[in-house]
Amino acid sequence: MREHDFIVSKTDLTGRITYGNEIFIEFSGYGERELLGSQHNIIRHPDTPRAVFKLLWDYLAEDREIFAFVKNMSKDGGFYWVFTHVAPMKDHNKQKIGYTSVRRMPNPKAIPIVEDVYRAMREEERRAGARDAVEASGKLLGNLLKDKGVNYEEFINALQSL
Amino acid sequence: MPYSRFKNTEFVALAAVVIGWTGALIYGWMPVLSPVLDEAVSAVDEMILPSFLTVVAVSSCYLWRFSRSSEQRLLANILNTSRQWRQGSINVRLTHIGGKERALQQLAWALNDLMDQVETAHVDMHYSLANVTYGDFTRRSHPEGLHGGFSHTLKQLNTVTKPLAATTVAVTDLMSALAEGDFNKRVDVDVDGEYRLAIDHAMQAMQAMQTMLGDIGQVMDGVAQGDINRRVKAEGSGDLAKLKDNINLSLSMPSAA
Secondary structure, eight states: OOTTOOEEEEEOTTSBEEEEOHHHHHHHOOOHHHHTTSBGGGGBOTTSOHHHHHHHHHHHHTTOOEEEEEEEEOTTSOEEEEEEEEEEEEOTTSOEEEEEEEEEOOOTTHHHHHHHHHHHHHHHHHHHHHHHHHHHHHHHHHHHHHHHTOOHHHHHHHHHTO | OGGGGOSSOHHHHHHHHHHHHHHHHHHHHHHHHOTTOOOHHHHHHHHHHHHHHHHHHHHHHHHHHHHHHHHHHHHHHHHHHHHHHHTTOTTOOOOOOOOSOSHHHHHHHHHHHHHHHHHHHHHHHHHHHHHHHTTOOOOOOOOTTOOHHHHHHHHHHHHHHHHHHHHHHHHHHHHHHHHTTOTTOOOOOOOOHHHHHHHHHHHHHHHHHHHHHHHHHHHHHHHHTTOOOOOOOOOOOTHHHHHHHHHHHHHHSGGGO
C-alpha cells in the first residue's frame, strides 16, 4: 500500500460486502459488481491465522472496535498487508446494521514481527487440527501478550507506532 | 458512451445524428425500393448494406436509450443518497456506480470518498472521546489517509489527550508513592495550565508531608534520646498543623518532663 492509501469497505451483519471504495476495488482486483454481495473473506489470505478473525468477530459481537494487521489477497493471487480498523455501524435507533472497515498502510517495521507471530499461530493451528485450531492459536497469542505484559490493543498500537 | 460526450449540446448532437442516420437509411434503401430494379437476385444483393445500416441504427438507438436510463438511475441514486446524508446517515454510500468513465460516475465516487472521510473521522472521534470519558487516554486517533480538516481534527484530538494522559499518569505515580510512604517522589511532565497546576499541587502536598513528617521524626528521635526540649517547627496547615500542635503540646506538658 501507498502511504496515504485509504481502503474503505462495508459489510452487512453476515459479512457480505455492501460497499467498497475505489482503492478497495483497485487493490482487490475485483470489479464493483463482483464485490457487492460477496463475502468479505473473498480477499482473505490464508497467511492470516483464523484466530485473528475470531478475535475480530468477538470484538464486533461486543460492539467494540478493533485494530489488526491483516494480510489480504487480491484476485490475481497477490497480497498486500493492511493495518485495519473495524467498527460496528448503527442506525438512528442504535441498531447494529453492519460493519465498516478502514485499512491503512501498516508500519513497515511491524510487518516482520507480525509475520513471525502469525507464522507461529498458523503452525499452532495446524498442529491442533481443524477443530481446535482457533482455540490453540488464540491461546498462543494470549500467552505472547501475557509474556510481554500488554493487552491486545497495546500490542497492536505499539507495533503500528514503531 | 459516445453520446455522453455532447454534454451541453446534446439536443443539437442528437438532431445531427438522427438526420445523418435517416439520410443514410434513405440513401441505402432507395435503390432497393426503386421500381427500376426488377430482378430478385439483384434486389437481395442491394439489401445487404441498407439492412446492415438499419441494424446499426437500431442498436445505436438502444445503446443511447440504455446510456440515458443508467445516467438517470445514477442521478436518482445520488439525489436519494444525499438526502439520507442530510438526515445524518453518514454510513450510506452510492453503490452500483458501474465504472468511473462518465462524469456522473466520477461525481458519485468523489461523493463516496468525501463521505468515507467524514465517517472515518466521526467514528475515530467517537471512540477516542468515549475512551476519554471512561478514563482511558491510551487510544490514539488515526489521521493517516484523511485529508485537510479531517486529518487536522484527529491530530488535534491526539494533542488534547496527550496532556490528559501525562497528567493522569503523573498524579497516579505521585499517589502510589505516597501510599508506599515515599514522599520524595517527583515527576517531570511537560504540561501547562490546569494540568501543570494539578501536578504542582500534588507535589506541594507531598513536599509539605515530607517536611512535616521529617521534622516530627527528628523531634521524636530527640525525645527517644531524652531531649524533650525540641519542638516541631515545620509549617503546615489543616490536619498537619493540628498534628504539629498536638505533638508540641504533649511535649510541653509537665508529665513529659
